[in-house]
Amino acid sequence: MRSFPFYILWLFLSLPLANRAQIHQGFTYDNYGGVHNVVGNPANSVESKYKFHINAISYNKWNLSDFGAVDLLNIETKPNGFNGLDFKENKMNPTNQNNLTANSDVMLPSVIWGFHPKHAAGLIWRSRSFTDYQGFNGNLWTRLNGSDPIAEGVSGNSNFNNTVHQWDEVGLNYATVLLNSNYHFLKFGGTIKYLSGRGGVELRGNIDVDDAGELLTSPNSTDLLYVNTFSDTGNFQNNSEMSPFYSNAFGFKFKNFGVGGDVGLVYEWRPRETNRVGVRNSSSGVNTYKLRISAAILDLGTIAYGTKNNNIRKKEYTASDIPIATTSLEDFNTSLSAIPSGESNSTEQGSVSFGLPTALNIGLDYILFNDKNYYLNLNYLHGLTNNEDEYTNTRANLLTFTPRYETRDLSVYLPISYGVSSSSIHAGIGLRYKYITAGCAALNTFIEDKPLNHIYVGISLPILEEVFQ
Template sequence: MNYFKSLTTITFFLFSYLGLSQSYVGHSIDNYSGIIGVIDNPSNIVDSRFKTDINLMSASTFIGSDYYAIDFGELFGEDVDIDNTAQISASEKNNFFSNADIIGPSFMFNINANNSIGVITRLRVFANINNINGSLFESLNESFDETNDFDFDSSNLVSTTHAWAELGISYGRILYDDYDHFLKGGITLKLLQGAGVSFFNSPGFSGNYDASAQTIATAGSINYGSRNDIYEDDPIDFEDLKTGFGADLGFTYEWRRNNTTDGKGHNKYLLKVGLAVTDIGSITYDDVTQYNYDLNNQTESTINYNDTEEFLNENYSFTEITKKIKVNLPTALRLSADYHIDRSIYLSLQGAFSLIKNNTQFTNKINNAVTISPRIETKWFSFYTPVSFRQYDDTAWGAGFRLGPLTLGSSSILSNVISDNSKSTDLYVGLKIPIYQSKKYN
């Protein structure tokens, strides 16, 4: 396995593996998003516009980096080589990121006017590389071909790829309602099933590459480990699983100024504000194989370099241990505000912020993002066009729609079309059976 080459292709593998699959940006704030809104804030399960919402299948994928900037129009040609078509922005601390989220058969329904429950099944894959030296990454990815001399000093390099499944039980309750002011809360408790993890970490390593001699001098240390290595070509194995537990917690407040509307089938608010903490929890793997490489005071030839792991094994001393590691979920704080402008016109502001530090080992993290999204929303149809300002100097503009049971969208499709240096892309699709509230239901 060439670990570094795998890192550059893992996000595209996820995209092709899922077919049409930050998740569901623009759609999740829709009052008719159903289960999708619950994964962002579990309080959305109660006082919804549905009697019952049955998700058949929804999928989302998100990929990007601050190393590659891509003209997506060139990716559809024959024999595309991303390394030759992309604009490279190498820095001391580059970052790569991707996630894929499949929501399987799931449902939510009302117990009564004040209480609702639901069951959510999900399959998720996250991949992060944080703080990797861009020049070193480029040389490793190119097998040190056509490389000039360079020095590198890398600290707090962390990379984690993790695959797991979830079974969530959601509950929501109306906490306060006096016509003008409305408050609800919700919680999702999750049974987690971990399929495997791969990681590559270093507290610090440095060195220099001599292009004429084709040698690399190094100092420091690197740790590599895996359980059920999910970089292999075979599909992810969900037979040998490890159990963990997780939770989401959220609240929503609505200002219902001069509200005179009865029934659950209407949106009554002028302003709606939400707060949630999602993906609290972890999965512990007790039989992870880890290799600790000592890179100190060595100069090695890179001639015939083909594989990073093989190069390390042949040239550096290492110890192999079996250890227990706890892999944390990508815990995040999510804030939202939705303003009802007039009739079917809304304007939302959403923020998603990682509660995981950039140098934390054995965990994944979301990218911090703030999204502004105008939308037209009716019972059977919604259209939204989100603009997102994301971490790593990434701005994305997208569009999506909901037409009855079908949802399709991307928070970056428009910026990908008009820009020749896009840093991220995403796509989501969903199919469900919506059973709407009666306008007279209380």
């Protein structure tokens, strides 16, 4: 039996992996995913196969686009609405309505505890950064980044919306078994989250570009609404008050507060041929289902900014006659910042609330051979927010099919993902061996930047339920 000091030492030795560790796609469907399963569905903490599952550190980096790879570090260090759209070498499918989603998720020391056969609890600590660009003019941004010397293809109208939001959260999870009969099993769970916002940026409006490569004049002008809670100036170029996302990953600012949560259900069909729990077996220690169906609503909640004395400055710009043909992205930002805005359009606002990227997560898991360890999983993640929602991130809709081989010590899985917005298919690979997980949702991540870029690695301490009582 290992002593308690050993676990404390192990935990702190794991912390230096913070900037290299990553998780999620494909791994959250594994029955031995532990804490990470709870992120996808809060009901998974009960009968999780673990007495305790302690996450030391893990990090997930994700980018899905129908146009090109994003400079995620640039966005997370100095988000201003435009600087993430850097596609000098990755132009793929430029239109007037391109879309992009990118996020980082650092899971810090977290734990779930199966303290009773029908009850479990957990404490989950995460630091998150989420970015989406909806409806941007891919031709325009290719042009501004110096990739296209000709204005042809730039013209057109787009309803542009960019939201960048960074926050920390501590979630208290509870799950319970509602039904456990001979053939049917049902569990329910929820996670209530205390949210602390680092800051948010939103740039939205109508961008209209003519055939000459210039922003159109009134009445068909380019109108932009800009809110930046990192800075009190409202200018595109002023980012002096911002700090890199990673530098604060282990901190908690206790400045801008909110409450959020997840809620989920899991049903398992346990026919006689798979329900092999004997009188000496622990039902929490083995898999007994033929088919598992799960559904969860994730990331409910908002974070309020600008309350008390820290008011938000909101600016509305009407841009016209800005020549795109000879303007770089940096000059374009400077030109927008120099546009005068009326006094009535730059008043201090009492507060603004940024919403979390709420989503519906649905999954099917099927054991292929009753006496083997081969599973097929189908999962669909659907964003419940959209481009019209103010101050709210929007998730990319994603369908994932994952064959996997799974045992108590080892799991291997092969996620095949279809990005609905990007109309692209990606194949990945992942591995869990005791304390370590590693993999990615798109193997082409290691070859060249493509519509989906993702990689993860993580380290955890699993204390499994005993198979035999």
